Amino acid sequence: MAKPAESELTGSNYAKQAQPRDEIVFLRAWLRAPLFTAAMLPSGPLLSRALAAAVDPKIPGAVVELGPGTGPVTAALVERGIAPDRLILIEFNPDFCKLLQERYPTARVIEGDAFAAPAIVERLKLGPLAAVVSCLPLYGKAPELRQRLLLDLLKLGVPGIPFVQATNFPRSPIPIDASAMSASVSKRIWRNLFPALVWTYRLTPSR
16 A cells, blocks of 8 residues: 655644645535535544544455545545555545545545445455544435434444444444443544544444
């Protein structure tokens, strides 16, 4: 796998080079379409690092990011040691897609509905996934659709891979079926625009 090029952002230089401009871009997108943009501003650096920390860069395979926006979590993943050419970035907003492709030319940037991610990933035929990371606003979808997205993506990965989800709500944004999955949650991350939690889900070994 290729190392990130000098032009590709990591967590440390994202905050210096891109975050101030991205906050303006993100706010404009939210004002135009608040139902499709999860928040008024991108994920903060502590939340981005917490999401990336749940991904083991030593596990081979592609890493899927759902709703990367302008890329703060993407940058944290690269800093974590995930080569950009391992990334599959599925984003609904075409302006964000263009920005991501410029910053990570070796990543696969796909404009589309993140809830179609299982079918998108299967068509790519890249082999087992290493992780899924999501900042999607899941509460806009029915609970059974949220759970189906998680299960279908985890079944495309090597055993034990994580589905990592950010949320501002106190409860799990995905219904937990103890017979199908395990779940753990981080401490609340207070230093974010809105205090956040990171949930990590894995399939139970029997599935």
